[in-house]
Amino acid sequence: MTAAVTTTAVPVVRRSDRPLFAGALAGPALFASAGIQTATREGSGVTRHLTSRLATGGAGWIQISTFVLAGPGVLAPAADVGRTPTGGGGRRALPIPVGIPGAGPVTSGLLPTDPENGFPVGAPDQPLVRMSWHSVAHSASVVAAHSALMSAAVVLTARCVGRRAVLPAVLDGATWLALVLPVPADHMSVRTTVNGPLAATWTTVLVLSPCSTR
Numbered sequence: 001m002t003a004a005v006t007t008t009a010v011p012v013v014r015r016s017d018r019p020l021f022a023g024a025l026a027g028p029a030l031f032a033s034a035g036i037q038t039a040t041r042e043g044s045g046v047t048r049h050l051t052s053r054l055a056t057g058g059a060g061w062i063q064i065s066t067f068v069l070a071g072p073g074v075l076a077p078a079a080d081v082g083r084t085p086t087g088g089g090g091r092r093a094l095p096i097p098v099g100i101p102g103a104g105p106v107t108s109g110l111l112p113t114d115p116e117n118g119f120p121v122g123a124p125d126q127p128l129v130r131m132s133w134h135s136v137a138h139s140a141s142v143v144a145a146h147s148a149l150m151s152a153a154v155v156l157t158a159r160c161v162g163r164r165a166v167l168p169a170v171l172d173g174a175t176w177l178a179l180v181l182p183v184p185a186d187h188m189s190v191r192t193t194v195n196g197p198l199a200a201t202w203t204t205v206l207v208l209s210p211c212s213t214r
Contacts, residue, residue: 026073027202030105033066043121052138055112057120067109074102094159097152104145111137150179153202175202 034051038044041059054063111134115123131139153176160169 026070026102029073030066030070034063037063041120043119045119048117049119050113052108052113052142053116053119055109056115056123060112060120064109064112067105071102071104071106071109074105075099076102094152094155097148097150097155100148101145101152104141104148107141108138111135111141113138146179149202150176153179172202 031051034054037054037059038046038049038051041054041057044054051063054060055067114128114132114135116126116128117123118125128135153172157169157172157176160166160172
């Protein structure tokens with residue numbers, strides 16, 4: 001007599017290429033646009049002006065459009081990331097911190113910040129004395145997106161450690177460290193200039209990482 005062997009099938013969910021493609025391109029496109037504008041728009045400078053300041057002035061529509069179009073590109077793979085992991089820690093939590101940074105740019109575009117420190121040209125060459133309501137909402141969305149990215153880096157680091165994926169775990173941990181390190185307030189514009197491409201690159205790697213899908 002032979003004993004019957006019962007096996008439990010592990011659910012395998014096929015990933016959609018389109019959300020991944022959108023997510024892989026969204027971050028680099030967002031900061032490529034910002035980089036070109038910073039280099040070409042009169043009065044702009046990375047040592048004095050945050051990337052969000054590009055959404056002000058006559059040419060501000062370029063950065064507004066970039067924010068609004070790039071956001072859904074990050075949101076799309078968030079849904080896919082939430083659908084495909086079939087086990088491991090953070091499986092249910094990961095889509096939330098991945099999706100929030102996608103909503104952040106949309107909010108930043110629809111609710112632009114105020115002119116400040118001589119940008120755009122003609123604006124008072126001094127810090128803001130009082131922020132408008134939409135500038136407050138804009139700043140809140142940036143903080144939320146930044147905090148969500150840090151949370152996503154922690155969750156993905158833990159998942160990679162659990163899968164003994166050493167290099168991805170080290171890179172995710174290094175990303176978290178770079179995002180969380182404090183900087184003086186007068187260097188905040190430089191921080192966003194550095195963290196922008198870093199976050200964009202990490203988001204691209206995230207949606208392609210096996211740690212986010214298994």
